[in-house]
Amino acid sequence: MITNKTEFKLFSGNSNRALAEAIAKELNHPLSECEVGRFSDGEISVHFGETVRGRDVFIIQSTCSPVNDNLMELLIMIDAAKRASAGRITAVIPYFGYARQDRKAKPRDPITAKLVADMITAAGADRVLTIDLHALQIQGFFSIPVDHLIGGPLLYKHFANLVDDDFMVISPDIGSVSRARQVASKLNCPMAIVDKRRPKANQIEVMNIIGDVKGKKCLMVDDMIDTAGTIVQGAEALYNNGAKEIYACCTHAVLSGPAIERIKNSHITKLVVLDTVPLTEEKKIDKIEVLSVAKLFALAIDNIYLDKKMSEIYQ
Numbered sequence: 001m002i003t004n005k006t007e008f009k010l011f012s013g014n015s016n017r018a019l020a021e022a023i024a025k026e027l028n029h030p031l032s033e034c035e036v037g038r039f040s041d042g043e044i045s046v047h048f049g050e051t052v053r054g055r056d057v058f059i060i061q062s063t064c065s066p067v068n069d070n071l072m073e074l075l076i077m078i079d080a081a082k083r084a085s086a087g088r089i090t091a092v093i094p095y096f097g098y099a100r101q102d103r104k105a106k107p108r109d110p111i112t113a114k115l116v117a118d119m120i121t122a123a124g125a126d127r128v129l130t131i132d133l134h135a136l137q138i139q140g141f142f143s144i145p146v147d148h149l150i151g152g153p154l155l156y157k158h159f160a161n162l163v164d165d166d167f168m169v170i171s172p173d174i175g176s177v178s179r180a181r182q183v184a185s186k187l188n189c190p191m192a193i194v195d196k197r198r199p200k201a202n203q204i205e206v207m208n209i210i211g212d213v214k215g216k217k218c219l220m221v222d223d224m225i226d227t228a229g230t231i232v233q234g235a236e237a238l239y240n241n242g243a244k245e246i247y248a249c250c251t252h253a254v255l256s257g258p259a260i261e262r263i264k265n266s267h268i269t270k271l272v273v274l275d276t277v278p279l280t281e282e283k284k285i286d287k288i289e290v291l292s293v294a295k296l297f298a299l300a301i302d303n304i305y306l307d308k309k310m311s312e313i314y315q
Helices: 017-027 067-083 112-123 136-141 152-158 174-187 229-240 259-264 294-305 310-314
Strands: 004-012 034-038 044-048 055-060 088-093 127-131 146-149 167-171 191-200 203-210 217-225 245-253 270-274 288-291
Touching: 004 017, 004 294, 017 055, 017 294, 034 067, 044 067, 055 067, 055 294, 067 088, 067 112, 088 294, 112 136, 127 294, 136 146, 146 294, 146 310, 152 174, 152 217, 152 245, 152 270, 152 288, 167 174, 174 191, 174 217, 191 229, 203 229, 217 229, 229 245, 229 259, 294 310
Parallel strands: 004 055, 055 088, 088 127, 127 146, 167 191, 167 217, 217 245, 245 270, 270 288
Antiparallel strands: 034 044, 191 203
């Protein structure tokens, strides 16, 4: 379908309205009118208050907690845009839920990330825009184009003024080594690895530190923090091995269950996160600092609308 290049439409679900408004402000383009409500039995209702026929439509919705409600909102909004003859529909998903279920870890496990990708495609999305997927192969789960942004530059630039001869980047587990190595390369500093064992989901047992952290300022780098077990026990291990200051950063601050209490009582000096997941009031503590991805997503949306290269964003 031919897209009308004279105008694009920005819509937001209920998951992260503040981020959607910030993106709209960066684009100097208002959020379009959309009612996303509930029937008395909990069913989701969606109504677009203005025409989308032939337009580029961007639907901004993180699939964070409550994950299933927010996912259904996204699917129904995509369907509504498709049935209203939108020219091109881009699902803007700052936080992609179910991303940790990207493979069969045990027999008879589902691959739920693939199921969610199929649902978004079947609903009618033409493109997905997201940031820091938990597993990069999820891009291949979609049969539509995926623009995958990187949050690392926002985070490591924030810590650039702390870098000196005693600064070190830490991978909190083996799975985050590649991410930590990229940050260490950009900051031109050494890295170490927290080697851990996970007996079952959301429980870890730290084994040892690969690298010398004694007397170092350490920055732990991860893509998401959920219950904060990994990052807090990693900080404990770094402290026990002589680290003098411990910082942490991540893209997605899920922070469920005991996460906030764990962070409050941890050896972490400061945790810096991006606003892909909204923080409720009880999660806004002194140890947590939030940086915005609004400008990054605004640039990406503008490039998609104008059919420009995404690589220009980082130049």
